[in-house]
Amino acid sequence: MGEFREPLNVIVTGVGGQGNVLASQVLAAAAVEAGYRVSIGETFGASQRGGSVMSHVRISRDRTYGPLIPRGRAHLIVGFEPLETLRILMDYGNPETVVVMNDRPNYPIGCLLGEEKYPDPHLIVEAVNRLAAKNHVLPATELAKEAGNSMAANMVMTGALSGSGLLPFGGDRFTGVIETLFSGEVRDLNMRAFQKGTEAVQAAGTAR
Amino acid sequence: MSIYAVALDQPGRAVVLTGNEAVARGAIEAGVAFAACYPGSPTAEVLPTLAQLGDRFNIYTEFSTNEKVAIEGAAAASFAGLRSLTICKADGFNVALDFATAVCLSGTKGGMVIMVGDDPNAHSSVKEEDSRFLARTANLPVLEPATVAEAKEVTRAAFELSEKIMLPVVVRCTTRICHASGDVKLGPLPPVEKQAALSRDQRYVTSTLFAQFMKGKVKTAAALAEDSPFNYYTGPDNAERIVIACGPSCAYALEAIEILGLGDSVGLLKISTTWPLPENLLLKHLxxxxxxxxxxxxxxxxEDGVMTIAAKHWDEVGPVKFYGKNTGHMAGPRGAFVGELDPDTVTSCLSKIFSVPYDPPALPNAREARELVNYSMPSRELALCAGCPHRASFWAIKMAVELDGRNAIVLGDIGCYTLGLMRTGYNILQSVHCMGAGVGIACGLGKLDRFNFRQPVITVVGDSTFFHAVPQALINARYNQSDILCVILDNETTAMTGHQPHPGRGVSASGQPAGKVEIEPLLAGMGIPVTVHDPYDVEGTVGVIHRLLRESGPRALVLRRACALVAVKGRKKDRVYVNQEKCIGDDCGCARFCSRVFACPANIWDSRLGKARIDEAVCNGCGVCASLCPQRAIIVERTV
Known part of the structure; x- marks a missing residue:
């Protein structure tokens, strides 16, 4: 279990369509089941496929915080996409911020059209390494494919966050929420993806 | 987060809800019987939530053709003694305002709540509007929740207040309440039995004489506001410096006070009853x-309301300095009247106002990291989805206008097709205002021939917008014989706000079969000739538009093709790929037409091979690019 900061500020970031809103909702529901208060701020609106999206999740022992995390005050950043992870880390991170990130780029349209250049993904990871106190990098999209569907990368990332030991509650809170929210095939897929994320982050060598 | 949590019958249990779900749950706990709305972000999810639970909690729900019809339906239920809810965004409240300014005179019976979503920063709007001024114009009390949990409680309280004073009550939420989530403690659920009754001797009419009763009701609301549990002060006793806040700004201000270490000297007065204001409570602190x-x-x-009270009681209040939007002290980077507040903005504003230094935490190595990625942080701009029929329609309009050669004017309004303003829609739209406005503007432009205005006029509207606001303007075009071409981009849904049904769908809010209104006979009844075409046939569409541009009088073109996101649901997509032999890259002279010009997100450029490619994960299989490729290098494999 992680050391608790009051409030614990977590940012889940990615690209519209990657399922980070659902991931933040699962995180919040797990926290509430564990007895915490939560506030989530979403940036919807521009969340059409392809736009940058982020969710601010604030977990408190006893208080309702505002839905937005002040700049420079994120404790944890869960990045579904390398460029978005770096972007958010620059704005909301501080030297103690810990990052859990997916290594799979999702190219902005300007890059697909050959008009802009997406930085070398290895350099993004390197930049995050230099800025963050700790960076857990994992191939979440690949692990989701192994679990049955690349769309479940959000649950791989949620599993990784849980397995990182940075939260004040355990994985059983998450699996309880996944059990309640989903049924049948989707539940099994999400559960497998969650486990894969947890295992990946706990396996030696994934953490720097 | 889920219908499951909204419906739970476990009083006292804490669950995570969005602000919109919290309002829906509050209405359910208050025993709401009737809910009607036209969907608008940020409040679009409230009605669908209630619609899914309609059978379980005995609630009638409907998507109305527009906000005026919705508020009138809700008032009807209230007249019959039922609790009713209507939901809109600020722009929608404008549409409902005509009725709102009348119903305050006739009064209501069953508790009636108008939930209005304002959108600071215009996350999903074309303007920022403060609906509280409208509520005050209509003499309707305003309650503002500051958190998601409070959204539920305030909604419940609003029904009670409405019944007490026999006026509708406005619950004003902002996007950071509607789309935020938080833990909400569930309350008990009421009985599902509800009875409507409207006797012959009940009358709901307006009269100027009733204004005195109406003002009396507002006075009662002001008196009740003095003891509202949603107004409270936190901070040192008799603070000489106070922040007065409402909505999510309360939390931003509290956090800012803490960050600046001003907790011992600065107090926060949180106000939920922003109109009418609790005068005595405010005076006490002022x-x-x-x-x-x-x-x-x-x-x-x-700010204006509190300053009016201070002016009225200037002799008791004494010298006070006020800092807010009017003085320019509470302002984000783009000014006091642009954008939303956030904890950083409030912290930096308070630090300047109270002369307390503030150094935001920073990353020591940020410069180094930026250098590492060569300062390359490409942004993600908005684009119509892959396969969006609007892209094909906009391209066809652009081509037809160029062929026509008379500089046709192209007007638009509100919906996914507003993106026609941007690069993704070839910057084709020249006006965007409000629902249906393009047609009214077209009517005007179409009558300027006597002033030597000879350019053809095209206006585009979506199908949901058509039912909401367009028939009146088209009747005007027919009556006054205005020279306009109205292009109805019919994607068979209300796509922008999340694919809600509308009268053209024949499906109700709860997914049941409903009456269907067809666009073509409606136009025929107005005497407006109508052509229907599939926008995916781009060449044919260009021809039809080019022909219609040469005709005169009001005429309509329906470009019908289902929204690509709806069309691919549960269906295997057609495979589209680039034949790498046929694509000759930059030698073609097409200037990378598919990826750079037509610019569908599925059409990508392979810099390594110097050829076009399709991102099959993104492609929705429409095949429009294949019909436009000069080398015919894009292949469509239809799935059977």
Whole structure:
């Protein structure tokens, strides 16, 4: 279990369509089941496929915080996409911020059209390494494919966050929420993806 | 988060809800019987939530053709003694305002709540508007929740207040309440039995004489506001410096006070009853204060109200300095009247107002990291989805206008097709205002021939917008014989707000079969000739538009093709790929037409091979690019 900061500020970031809103909702529901208060701020609106999206999740022992995390005050950043992870880390991170990130780029349209250049993904990871106190990098999209569907990368990332030991509650809170929210095939897929994320982050060598 | 949590019958249990779900749950706990709306972000999810639970909690729900019809339906239920809810965004409240300014005179019976979503920063709007001014114009009390949990409680309380004073009550939420989530403690659920009754001797009419009763009701609301549990003060006793805030700004202000270490000297007065204001409560705090800061979003509504009270009681209040939007002290980087507040903005504003230094935490190695990625942080701009029929329609309009050669004017309004303003829609739209406005503007332009205005006029509207606001303007075009071409981009849904059904769908809010209104006979009944075409046939569409541009009088073109996101649901997509032999890259002379010009997100450029490619994960299989490729290098494999 992680050391608790009051409030614990977590940012889940990615690209519209990657399922980070659902991931933040699962995180919040797990926290509430564990007895915490939560506030989530979403940036919807521009969340059409392809736009940058982020969710601010604030977990408190006893208080309702505002839905937005002040700049420079994120404790944890869960990045579904390398460029978005770096972007958010620059704005909301501080030297103690810990990052859990997916290594799979999702190219902005300007890059697909050959008009802009997406930085070398290895350099993004390197930049995050230099800025963050700790960076857990994992191939979440690949692990989701192994679990049955690349769309479940959000649950791989949620599993990784849980397995990182940075939260004040355990994985059983998450699996309880996944059990309640989903049924049948989707539940099994999400559960497998969650486990894969947890295992990946706990396996030696994934953490720097 | 889920219908499951909204419906739970476990009083006392904490669950995570969005603000919109919290309002829906509050209405359910209050025993709401009737809910009607036209969907608008940020409040679009409230009605669908209630619609899914309609059978379980005995609630009638409907998507109405527009907000005026919705508020009238809700008032009807209230007249019959039922509790009713209507939901809109600020722009929608404008549409409902005509009725709102009348119903305050006739009064209501069953508790009636108008939930209005304001959108500071215009996350999903074309403007920022403060609906509180409208509520005050209509003499309707305003309650503003500051958190998601409070959204439920305030909604419940609003029904009770409405019944007490026999006026509708406005619950004003902002996007950071509607789309935020938080833990909400569930309350008990009421009985599902509800009875409507409207006797012959009940009358709901307006008269100028009733204004005195109406003002009396507002006075009662002001008296009740003095004891509202949603107004409270936190901070040191008799603070000389106070922040008066409402909505999510309360939390921003509290956090800012803590960050700046001002907890011992600065107090926060949180106000939920922003109109009418609790005069005595405010006076109590104003009397001891020497510096007062306002934190609120969109406009200076609370600020103006409190300053009016201070002016009225100037002899008791004494010298006070006010800081807010009007003085320019509570302002984000783009000014006091643009954008939303956030904890950083409020912290930096308070630090300047109270002369307390503030150094935001920073990353020591940020410069180094930027250098590492060569300062390359490409942004993600908005684009119509892959396969969006609007892209094909906009391209066809662009081509037809160029062929026509008379500089046709192209007007638009509100929906996914507003993106026609941007690069993704070839910057084709020249006007965007409000629902249906393009057609009214077209009517005007179409009558300027006597002033030597000879350019053809095209206006585009979506199908949901058509039912909401367009028939009246088209009747005007027919009556006054205005020279316009109205292009109805019919994607068979209300796509922008999340694919809600509308009268053209023949499906109700709860997914049941409903009456269907067809666009073509409606237009025929108006005497407006109508052509229907599939926008995916781009060449044919260009021809039809080119022909219609040469005709005169009002005429309509329906470009019908289902929204690509709906069309691919549960269906295997057609495979589209680039034949790498046929694509000759930059030698073609097409200037990378598919990826750079037509610019569908599925059409990508392979810099390594110097050829076009299709991102099959993104492609929705429409095949429009294949029909436009000069080398015919894009292949469509239809799935059977």
């Amino acid at each position: 009397k001891g204060a020497r510096e007062v800061v306002f934190a609120e979003e969109v406009d200076s509504f609370l």
